[in-house]
Amino acid sequence: MSQYNADSIMVLEGLEAVRRRPGMYIGSTGSRGLNHLIYEIVDNAVDEHLAGFCTEVRVVLEPDGSALVEDNGRGIPVDMHQKGVSAERVIFTTLHAGGKFDQNAYKVSGGLHGVGSSVVNALSAWMKVQVKKDGKVYEDSYEKGIPSTELKDGLLPAVGKTKETGTVIRFLPDREIFEQTRFREELVRERLHETAYLNPGLTLRFENLRDGKEPEVFHEPEGIVGYVKRLNQGKEPVSEIISVRGREENIETEIAFQFHSGFEELILGYCNSIHTAEGGTHLTGFKGKFTALMNTYARELGILKEKDDNFTGADTRCGMTAVVSVRHPDPMFEGQTKTKLGNADASRAVAAVTGEELTLYFDKNLDTLKAILGKAETSAKIRKTEMKAKNSLLSRQKFSFDANGKLANCESRDPSKNEIFIVEGNSAGGSAKSARDRKYQAILPIRGKILNVEKASMDKVLANAEIKSMIQAFGCGFSEGYGNDFDISKLKYDKIIIMTDADVDGAHISTLLLTFFYRFMPELIAQGHVYLATPPLYKAIPKKGPEEYLYDDQALLQYRKRHKNFILQRYKGLGEMDAQQLWETTLNPETRLLKRIEIEDAAGAAAVTEMLMGSDVGPRRQFIHDHAREAQIDA
Ligand code: TSJ
Numbered sequence: 001m002s003q004y005n006a007d008s009i010m011v012l013e014g015l016e017a018v019r020r021r022p023g024m025y026i027g028s029t030g031s032r033g034l035n036h037l038i039y040e041i042v043d044n045a046v047d048e049h050l051a052g053f054c055t056e057v058r059v060v061l062e063p064d065g066s067a068l069v070e071d072n073g074r075g076i077p078v079d080m081h082q083k084g085v086s087a088e089r090v091i092f093t094t095l096h097a098g099g100k101f102d103q104n105a106y107k108v109s110g111g112l113h114g115v116g117s118s119v120v121n122a123l124s125a126w127m128k129v130q131v132k133k134d135g136k137v138y139e140d141s142y143e144k145g146i147p148s149t150e151l152k153d154g155l156l157p158a159v160g161k162t163k164e165t166g167t168v169i170r171f172l173p174d175r176e177i178f179e180q181t182r183f184r185e186e187l188v189r190e191r192l193h194e195t196a197y198l199n200p201g202l203t204l205r206f207e208n209l210r211d212g213k214e215p216e217v218f219h220e221p222e223g224i225v226g227y228v229k230r231l232n233q234g235k236e237p238v239s240e241i242i243s244v245r246g247r248e249e250n251i252e253t254e255i256a257f258q259f260h261s262g263f264e265e266l267i268l269g270y271c272n273s274i275h276t277a278e279g280g281t282h283l284t285g286f287k288g289k290f291t292a293l294m295n296t297y298a299r300e301l302g303i304l305k306e307k308d309d310n311f312t313g314a315d316t317r318c319g320m321t322a323v324v325s326v327r328h329p330d331p332m333f334e335g336q337t338k339t340k341l342g343n344a345d346a347s348r349a350v351a352a353v354t355g356e357e358l359t360l361y362f363d364k365n366l367d368t369l370k371a372i373l374g375k376a377e378t379s380a381k382i383r384k385t386e387m388k389a390k391n392s393l394l395s396r397q398k399f400s401f402d403a404n405g406k407l408a409n410c411e412s413r414d415p416s417k418n419e420i421f422i423v424e425g426n427s428a429g430g431s432a433k434s435a436r437d438r439k440y441q442a443i444l445p446i447r448g449k450i451l452n453v454e455k456a457s458m459d460k461v462l463a464n465a466e467i468k469s470m471i472q473a474f475g476c477g478f479s480e481g482y483g484n485d486f487d488i489s490k491l492k493y494d495k496i497i498i499m500t501d502a503d504v505d506g507a508h509i510s511t512l513l514l515t516f517f518y519r520f521m522p523e524l525i526a527q528g529h530v531y532l533a534t535p536p537l538y539k540a541i542p543k544k545g546p547e548e549y550l551y552d553d554q555a556l557l558q559y560r561k562r563h564k565n566f567i568l569q570r571y572k573g574l575g576e577m578d579a580q581q582l583w584e585t586t587l588n589p590e591t592r593l594l595k596r597i598e599i600e601d602a603a604g605a606a607a608v609t610e611m612l613m614g615s616d617v618g619p620r621r622q623f624i625h626d627h628a629r630e631a632q633i634d635a
Pocket of ligand 1: 041042043044045046048069070071073074075076077117167168169
């Protein structure tokens with residue numbers, strides 16, 4: 001029997017390899033990897049669109065947990081391919097079969113992408129393929145990647161007639177492989193919408209029959225211009241949306257960008273409609289040329305004088321939101337997650353289009369050019385002020401001898417054993433000072449609202465008294481991002497413990513502190529030095545037996561089940577506890593509960609801070625109120 005020839009053995013070995021180490025092919029077996037299966041299949045339809053033969057794609061999340069993906073392309077080839085097997089079979093059972101069939105000029109392939117339908121097939125409990133072409137409907141099916149439909153002379157059986165063409169794939173992810181088999185609706189939706197922006201001629205339909213929601217249609221005829229419009233929603237524009245395109249070295253480049261009144265830079269890169277999260281050559285080409293162009297114009301216009309330094313790249317992109325999309329016939333994806341474009345020709349092509357097309361644009365739109373250069377000037381000014389403030393603080397620090405009177409330091413000089421508690425409020429600070437273990441525990445009380453560092457410029461941040469005393473106490477300096485003025489080896493404490501009341505203000509202060517660490521000392525968090533103290537919410541005093549501290553409402557619920565007769569004392573703030581109680585509940589390393597802050601927590605805090613600092617005070621108060629308790633409980 002030809003079933004047992006060398007080819008089918010290779011196929012089986014391939015499938016087995018995928019099932020043995022699925023992470024190698026789809027990144028993970030969690031919900032990211034699971035969703036990846038859908039994208040992997042959809043990408044094939046996008047390829048067909050890029051080849052010029054497909055205008056619609058439909059994705060359905062079915063009630064039984066399977067997914068359906070359908071396009072109106074030419075239909076996967078079903079004719080005899082090699083050694084008596086239909087081409088369709090080869091595509092779905094051979095690893096990396098894609099390339100052999102793709103005559104498309106641009107394909108969504110390389111790296112994690114385009115690992116192919118055979119991988120999805122191998123990781124599915126079942127897969128059903130329907131191909132409509134040449135007036136016929138063909139069907140095939142698989143279980144765990146192994147064919148379960150019998151071929152007739154190596155060809156797929158035709159099950160009906162049709163005038164349409166296209167491909168329909170249905171598959172159910174295998175529960176034996178995935179920890180999680182529920183597709184994440186919002187992620188699928190977001191991805192399809194993104195695909196619509198990058199392929200303005202394509203219509204993508206999305207239906208979630210699982211949860212019985214209304215079908216959605218993503219069609220974005222404005223393309224990446226529409227994408228930039230959406231990204232800048234709610235921001236105050238400083239320029240119109242500028243869009244340019246061009247073709248160089250067989251690479252198509254399309255760029256859209258707009259400046260807003262803020263300071264953030266957001267540049268999204270795509271190659272063949274794959275988001276290049278790690279950036280790459282297309283972005284370096286764009287940025288490099290844009291910086292050079294802006295500096296040339298700034299000198300021509302006399303905005304920069306002969307003695308002035310050039311604007312930095314970051315200056316010229318201050319407040320820029322951009323989408324850079326290239327179509328490359330043979331993309332190379334590199335980097336940790338294979339999302340960094342590596343082709344050197346993409347850098348040259350994007351730079352050429354940027355230079356030529358933007359020169360044409362700015363020569364005609366002087367006002368826009370001046371507005372953009374104005375932003376670069378502001379950025380350069382802030383940068384210089386910040387540098388001065390930073391230098392003066394750093395040099396002062398070297399000579400100042402604990403200028404901060406409020407810090408109650410510990411006696412030990414062994415950083416690996418020392419802890420510093422940052423305590424909100426003076427009364428709590430007072431009892432913490434008497435309650436602590438003087439040998440290893442330092443107390444730094446902070447008062448009032450520390451400055452919001454998310455929005456403030458660096459010189460304002462550093463002028464803030466609370467921040468200054470923190471930087472001084474820690475001893476390791478600071479820098480924006482992972483810069484080199486920060487030296488973690490000089491850190492004087494192994495644990496930095498934030499201790500605030502379990503109320504609205506407390507939650508706000510810990511959010512602001514985390515935002516500060518995230519922005520100026522991210523390594524502290526990354527290396528696990530930052531913690532939240534979790535003082536109890538209640539003390540339960542039973543008729544008989546010992547008193548017990550309860551740290552959250554869950555604990556109270558449990559306690560109620562075990563005890564009928566007790567008095568419940570509710571702590572409103574740290575200041576309510578006496579020194580002994582504070583020691584027992586919050587300071588004593590033997591009995592306390594600490595929550596280590598992960599970098600994601602801090603990033604979340606920074607994002608929350610960003611949101612809270614909008615101009616509307618109403619929802620901000622509400623948000624703090626709604627989440628204050630929760631922030632303490634999961635601590
Ligand atoms: F729809 C879909 F997303 F589920 C899906 C569509 C899934 C997969 C695995 C493939 C496709 C698909 C493939 N849609 N359209 C095609 N087209 C081809 O494979 C094709 C058809 C004809 C020719 C030709 O040269 O005649 C070449 C190719 C590559």
